[in-house]
Amino acid sequence: xxxxxxxxxxxxxxxxxxxxxxxxxxxxxxxxxxxxxxxxxxxxxxxxxxxxxxxxxxxxxxxxxxxxxxxxxxxxxxxxxxxxxxxxxxxxxxxxxxxxxxxxxxxxxxxxxxxxxxxxxxxxxxxxxxxxxxxxxxxxxxxxxxxxxxxxxxxxxxxxxxxxxxxxxxxxxxxxxxxxxxxxxxxxxxxxxxxxxxxxxxxxxxxxxxxxxxxxxxxxxxxxxxxxxxxxxxxxxxxxxxxxxxxxxxxxxxxxxxxxxxxxxxxxxxxxxxxxxxxxxxxxxxxxxxxxxxxxxxxxxxxxxxxxxxxxxxxxxxxxxxxxxxxxxxxxxxxxxxxxxxxxxxxxxxxxxxxxxxxxxxxxxxxxxxxxxxxxxxxxxxxxxxxxxxxxxxxxxxxxxxxxxxxxxxxxxxxxxxxxxxxxxxxxxxxxxxxxxxxxxxxxxxxxxxxxxxxxxxxxxxxxxxxxxxxxxxxxxxxxxxxxxxxxxxxxx
Numbered sequence: 001x002x003x004x005x006x007x008x009x010x011x012x013x014x015x016x017x018x019x020x021x022x023x024x025x026x027x028x029x030x031x032x033x034x035x036x037x038x039x040x041x042x043x044x045x046x047x048x049x050x051x052x053x054x055x056x057x058x059x060x061x062x063x064x065x066x067x068x069x070x071x072x073x074x075x076x077x078x079x080x081x082x083x084x085x086x087x088x089x090x091x092x093x094x095x096x097x098x099x100x101x102x103x104x105x106x107x108x109x110x111x112x113x114x115x116x117x118x119x120x121x122x123x124x125x126x127x128x129x130x131x132x133x134x135x136x137x138x139x140x141x142x143x144x145x146x147x148x149x150x151x152x153x154x155x156x157x158x159x160x161x162x163x164x165x166x167x168x169x170x171x172x173x174x175x176x177x178x179x180x181x182x183x184x185x186x187x188x189x190x191x192x193x194x195x196x197x198x199x200x201x202x203x204x205x206x207x208x209x210x211x212x213x214x215x216x217x218x219x220x221x222x223x224x225x226x227x228x229x230x231x232x233x234x235x236x237x238x239x240x241x242x243x244x245x246x247x248x249x250x251x252x253x254x255x256x257x258x259x260x261x262x263x264x265x266x267x268x269x270x271x272x273x274x275x276x277x278x279x280x281x282x283x284x285x286x287x288x289x290x291x292x293x294x295x296x297x298x299x300x301x302x303x304x305x306x307x308x309x310x311x312x313x314x315x316x317x318x319x320x321x322x323x324x325x326x327x328x329x330x331x332x333x334x335x336x337x338x339x340x341x342x343x344x345x346x347x348x349x350x351x352x353x354x355x356x357x358x359x360x361x362x363x364x365x366x367x368x369x370x371x372x373x374x375x376x377x378x379x380x381x382x383x384x385x386x387x388x389x390x391x392x393x394x395x396x397x398x399x400x401x402x403x404x405x406x407x408x409x410x411x412x413x414x415x416x417x418x419x420x421x422x423x424x425x426x427x428x429x430x431x432x433x434x435x436x437x438x439x440x441x442x443x444x445x446x447x448x449x450x451x452x453x454x455x456x457x458x459x460x461x462x463x464x465x466x467x468x469x470x471x472x473x474x475x476x477x478x479x480x481x482x483x484x485x486x487x488x489x490x491x492x493x
Contacts, residue, residue, distance in 0.1 A: 206446035270430035358400035
């Protein structure tokens, strides 16, 4: 024991002379076995103990530093750019062409005073829900599929396009990932729908990156498709500026915000399978009263989303930059009424989302920190806000950092980015659930542009709802004022 203490003293003490003296004293004590030497040994042991205490006190005052992550942990970009999930194209930087009014950030959520709020909490455990992922399996032989393609090309040459399209679809059903079939079908669709044709060329290159025909075809269609996408985003920007110029203190806009707020919560939880109607959703938010025949779980999903939206509107809209803790805070409110244990914490186990296998649970913290760094990067800021929101949504769902609530948290984070850029929170309708999940699946297969286009479509629809609602509300107010004036003229003085 004493020898180990001397070795410890050598490691902790800065005095090499003292450690040497103690070792010599120890050896003399063993040889002479005298009382005088034993006394020196006792003093040495005391010195060792004091030295350890002093060094421990110094160590306890030092600032702890986290270890750096190892290089062998995969990054989210490496995951997305892998062979199984490759973007296959480069996003163009977003160039702002409007004046400073386009940078204003109005509040498109209703004020807290407009909606009753209660602190009552109903809690219940929830089984995690994972959205299904489309799987592709070869249902027939390759020879049969290629024969169908040859027949389709013959039908195309004699201008029997309906039969040709049916044969192409049959061939794709047999061999959904065959690059030749994807390329031929893209060539067939190019005159009718160049965006869809470009998507099939991209899928062919995802399966076979060196496919000669797909490379030539995509080089021809890509610039045209990019221009079409840019034109659509410019139209969305003009609608946004038109909405920003409206009077945000008008009573009609306040009523519209409130109604769209209920619509947003209703559709968001309905996508996850909630069976509450719009009227039920409004009743739960305004009265905090239960709806007969509905589960406590469905009530809690609505209350959780309401809490998360309030938190975003009060705290995060004007906060920069976003952190991992902000995302955890959103998730904590989304799932806080449903599963308080899992709410606000990353998953600790591996999960499976259909055919998609998210990253390991041990990599989630690192990937989320890298994800937040990407949100601050120059490459992110150069993108159009709609592209920012869509890719942010996809990346968070791809990491799948939580046991449950990934989709709701991703949609809230997407809307937070849109709100920061002056857009209202978009509504993804429950009727479009299959389109929404299919667009996410296409992003997993290597082409995220269909998902960006879908989010752009939802953004445009939401802007149209606001603009048409304001126009209709203004006309109603004008008609009401004219009617009141006519009545006033009829009243005798």
